[in-house]
Amino acid sequence: MEQTMSSPSSVPRWTPSPSSTRPLRSPARLADVDDAAFFPFGSSSFTPPHLRSMGEVENGRSMDQGVFLTWEDLWVSAPGRKGGRVSILCGITGFARPGEVLAMMGPSGCGKSTLLDALAGRLASNVSQKGEILINGQKQKLAFGTSAYVTQDDVLMTTLTVREAVYYSAQLQLPDSMSRAEKRARAEATIREMGLESAMDTRIGGWASKGISGGQKRRVSICVELLTRPRLLFLDEPTSGLDSAASYHVMNRIARLARREAMTVVAVIHQPSSEVFELFHGLCLLAHGRTVFFGPPLMADEFFATNGFPCPSLSNTSDHYLRTINKDFDVDSEDGLAHKSRSTCQAIELLVRSYSASDISHGVTQQIALMRNMGGSLVKKRSQASFFTQTRVLTRRSFVNMYRDLGYYWLRFAIYVALCLCVGTIYYDVGHSFGSIQACNSYCLVLWTSLLLAYVLFLGVQARGSMLMFTAAFLTFMAIGGFPSFVEDMKIFGRERLNGHYGATAFTIANTLSAAPYLALISVVPGAMAYYLVGLQQPADHFGYFALVLFTSMMVVEGLMMIVASLVPDFLMGIITGAGIQGVMMLNGGFFRLPHDLPNPVWRYPTYYIAFHRYANQGFYKNEFLGLTFPGNVAAGGPPTITGEEILRGVWQVEVGYSKWVDLAILLAMVMLYRLMFLGVVKIAEKVKAKVNARSVRAPVLSTHDNEQSSLEIVASP
Ligand SMILES: Nc1ncnc2c1ncn2[C@@H]1O[C@H](COP(=O)(O)OP(=O)(O)O)[C@@H](O)[C@H]1O
Ligand SMILES: [Mg+2]
Helix, strand or coil, rough: CHHHCCCCCCCCCCCCCCCCCCCCCHHHHHCCCCHHHHHCHHHHCCCCCCCCCCCCCCCCCCHHHCCCEEEECCCEECCCCCEEEEEEEEEEEEECCCCCEEEECCCCCCCCHHHHHHCCCCCCCCCEEEEEECCCCCCCCCCCCCEEECCCCCCCCCCCCCHHHHHHHHHHHCCCCCCHHHHHHHHHHHHHHHCCCHHHCCCCCCCCCCCCHHHHHHHHHHHHHHHCCCEEEEEEEECCCCHHHHHHHHHHHHHHHHHHCCEEEEEEECCCHHHHHHHEEEEEEEECEEEEEEEEEEHHHHHHHHHHCCCCCCCCCHHHHHHCCCCCCCHCCCCCCCCCCCCCHHHHHHHHHHHHHHHHHHHHHHHHHHHHCCCCCCCCCCCCCHHHHHHHHHHHHHHHHHHCCCCHHHHHHHHHHHHHHHHHHHHHCCCCCCHHHHHHHHHHHHHHHHHHHHHHHHCCCHHHHHHHHHHHHHHHHHHHHHHHHHHHHHHHHHHHCCCCCHHHHHHHHHHHHHHHHHHHHHHHHHHHHHHHCCCCCCCCHHHHHHHHHHHHHHHHHHHEEEEEEECCCCCHHHHHHHHHHHHHHHHHCCCCCCCCHCCCEEEEEHHHCCCCHHHHHHHHHHHCCCCEECCCCHHHHHCCCEEEHHHHCCCCCCCCCCEEEEHHHHHHHHHHHHHHHHHHHHHHHHHHHHHHHHHHHHHCCCCCCCCCCCCCCCCCCC
């Protein structure tokens, strides 16, 4: 911008002119003052990037504590339409240094997020990467917790308030050496830094309930990652959804923090105002995966001007750059710009070539060579809260979330109460007559018409048995109801896991512990209504066993759904998959087809033994029938009485050789096993992804590497 170019280099262009009534403050004093009060002139406390020499960081911290990130000739390609590969990034080179903010800019779809993902080691498994990314001159895979990444989408726990979300996060991430009060103070200070004080006690809110605004959510996401002052911070569009003042303050505070804590910040920015633009130490301008400019922002102006694209006076420089290199709207871009005769494609081509031949580009290569040879330590995982603290905090957070999210358990609780009232009244005081164990199909018919009509018609089920089977099958089946809420939890887990906040084991234990009280409530209250209305065995220990089996079965189903959620990303697909698996298990649980009648291959071995319904049913039956005596059907020539055990053996083909407690123990083992399987799936998925990524780094990019080509459609050979 002319204004900038003509102003003395020592005075940033937003600095007010000295006047007799309002003298310029000394930078030393201003450093202590909150910039907020002076917007847009407040940045006078901020030394413009071009005035600082490399290695200078506030608070006496030396740069060698920080992260020098360099990338050279970075190519990223994704599978194309015709079996070939399409290049997303083409030979990108650049670096980011401690204490500085590097801004990535470019039209949407030009590969900014892909570059950020590549640098953070988070590329999708279908893309391949080539090129060298070094941290302090060394190749290092960014393990969980070595960098922080604020993604483009906000994934937050919607039921928590801003204060709770940030505070829980502080407890999860900050080391145990900090006291609770210190953690709370850090959380509150960070909230204030992001200007969220007024929204502190407002719930974040989601699709179901309106909470804070989109811009505020963005700032909460940033807050959570700033808590630990990470040494390497990636921000994907941190200012999207923010007004210009908020964008300025947020970026200014991030820049200040970067300087103070020697943090290396790489941020994708859309539409920075000129004040925000001045905060950047480096600018990486991309167009269609190619570098249009990489270097100090102030040099970009001269670069564009010397190549025939001077920024019109009174225009925002960053707007001008983006307008020059955005070819998405070429068709109707008859907007009277000075360079309209030149197509945008040609403009980009010209700029890309001019940049690669420029001194700036050579300077960048030299800087990178310096950083490579500088040496330095690998980035270590920062110290964190202990496993015990993490599990405790996660359990608490999850418990609060489950309490506030009506869809998690409360809706299910209400439906269980209603269903158990139905069961209780339909089978009311079922008694001990032979009829009480005689066919009572109609009830099942209503409920299972869609899935199991044929089986139900076929069966001569008895009332007591069918009531118990209904409890074991349908009430546990309903545990699927909380799946959408769990999928939301999984998304949050995914984000926090990638950022190294905690591990999969802490999450699994916490989820199990926090769910247990709700499942216990659901098994005891509605369970008791059904149990005592029907008039099943009265002693309390029998009811206790009934509630325990119901509780464990629901825990098993929840474990099953956890595994499904880790394999199937979408909640609708997950519900269908989970329901399908349970349907198959139910069919083979030994009720709809008696155990001896099940075809041996597949259905009896192994499905019958895998299905938890088998153990729940048999446990319920043993609990109910053993010890009871039923009057026999004398009219049909039968004995005067039948024992419960005879019914179990003869009618239900239950294995009475072992106690009902063994069935419960097997169910408990299943609860553990399913959770271990979930852990296994999560860990294996991580390992596989890391391996795929490692392989894709070595895989050659099939597209042409010819930077000289004129077409911007860089399509690979198959
Ligand atoms: N995993 C992927 N598979 C296929 N195409 C991808 C993948 N990731 C990104 N792309 C494509 O790369 C281009 C750049 O994407 P992105 O980096 O997200 O752009 P932006 O600059 O807006 O952040 C887009 O056209 C996108 O469709
Ligand atoms: Mg993006």
